[in-house]
Amino acid sequence: MAAIQIDPKSKFARNLPVDLVIGDDAAQQTLLREYGAVFVARGGVTAPNRVVFEDQEEVAEFQSRLDIKASEVGGHVLELQSVAMDALRAAKAEASAAGLSISPRGSDSARRDYLGTVELWKSRVEPALVHWVGLGRMTAEHAAKIRSFAPYEQVSEVFALEKEGIYFAKDLSKSIIYSVAPPGASQHLSLLAFDVAEFDNADIRRILAEHFWYQTVVSDLPHFTFLGVPIEGLRDLGLRRVEHHEREFWIPDL
Numbered sequence: 001m002a003a004i005q006i007d008p009k010s011k012f013a014r015n016l017p018v019d020l021v022i023g024d025d026a027a028q029q030t031l032l033r034e035y036g037a038v039f040v041a042r043g044g045v046t047a048p049n050r051v052v053f054e055d056q057e058e059v060a061e062f063q064s065r066l067d068i069k070a071s072e073v074g075g076h077v078l079e080l081q082s083v084a085m086d087a088l089r090a091a092k093a094e095a096s097a098a099g100l101s102i103s104p105r106g107s108d109s110a111r112r113d114y115l116g117t118v119e120l121w122k123s124r125v126e127p128a129l130v131h132w133v134g135l136g137r138m139t140a141e142h143a144a145k146i147r148s149f150a151p152y153e154q155v156s157e158v159f160a161l162e163k164e165g166i167y168f169a170k171d172l173s174k175s176i177i178y179s180v181a182p183p184g185a186s187q188h189l190s191l192l193a194f195d196v197a198e199f200d201n202a203d204i205r206r207i208l209a210e211h212f213w214y215q216t217v218v219s220d221l222p223h224f225t226f227l228g229v230p231i232e233g234l235r236d237l238g239l240r241r242v243e244h245h246e247r248e249f250w251i252p253d254l
C-alpha cells in the first residue's frame with residue numbers, strides 16, 4: 001500500500017527528509033498536511049524523521065541525535081536545537097532593544113517528551129468526551145471505548161467524530177489539531193517549536209520572522225516554528241502562505 005498520498009513530485013515532497021517515516025493511516029496524511037512545515041526546516045537543524053513518534057523510545061532516540069542548547073528565557077530553562085535557540089535569543093535581544101519582550105507561555109513552551117504530548121492530548125479529549133456525552137451527541141459506551149484505546153489509537157477515532165461536527169479543541173468548535181497535537185506528533189518533540197506569550201503583538205511576530213521563526217500551525221496562535229531560512233526562501237521549500245486571524249501561516253503547498 002502506498003504510504004504517501006501527497007504528490008511525490010510536489011516541491012514540498014521533494015524537500016522532505018529522505019528518511020521520513022510516514023504511516024499509511026489517513027491521520028498521518030492529515031498531520032503531514034497540517035503540521036508539515038517543520039519537516040522541511042533548514043539552517044543546520046535536524047528535522048524530525050517521523051510524522052508520528054510512536055512512543056518515548058522513538059522520541060528519545062531522535063532527541064539523542066540533536067545538537068541541543070538550554071537557555072533561561074523569561075524565568076524558565078528551555079531547550080531547543082542550538083541554531084533555533086541562538087535565533088530565538090537574537091530575536092529576544094532585538095525585541096529588548098525596542099522595549100519589548102519575548103517570553104515563553106510556560107515551562108513546556110519548548111522541548112517536550114512523548115508523555116507530555118500524551119498528557120496534553122488527554123487534557124482536551126477527556127473534557128470533550130464529557131461534553132458530547134452530556135449533550136447526547138455520543139453514547140457513554142462510545143466514550144468509554146475511546147478512553148480504553150492507546151493514546152495514538154484515539155486519534156483516528158477523534159478525527160472521525162470531528163467529521164460529524166463533534167469537535168475536540170478546547171473551545172469545542174474546531175478540530176483538536178488546532179488546539180493540541182496528537183500524541184507523538186507535536187513539533188515540540190523536535191525542539192524546533194516555541195510557544196510565545198506575546199503572540200498578539202505584531203512587532204514581536206515580525207521580529208521572530210526576521211530570525212526565521214514562523215507560524216506554521218493555522219489557528220494555534222502562540223505557536224512558532226524555526227524553519228531556518230528567510231521568508232523569501234519558504235516557497236522554495238514547498239510551503240505556501242495562508243492568512244488566518246490576520247496573521248500569516250506557512251503550511252505545506254499540497
Ligand SMILES: [Zn+2]
Nearest residue numbers: 193194195223
Ligand atoms: Zn506549541
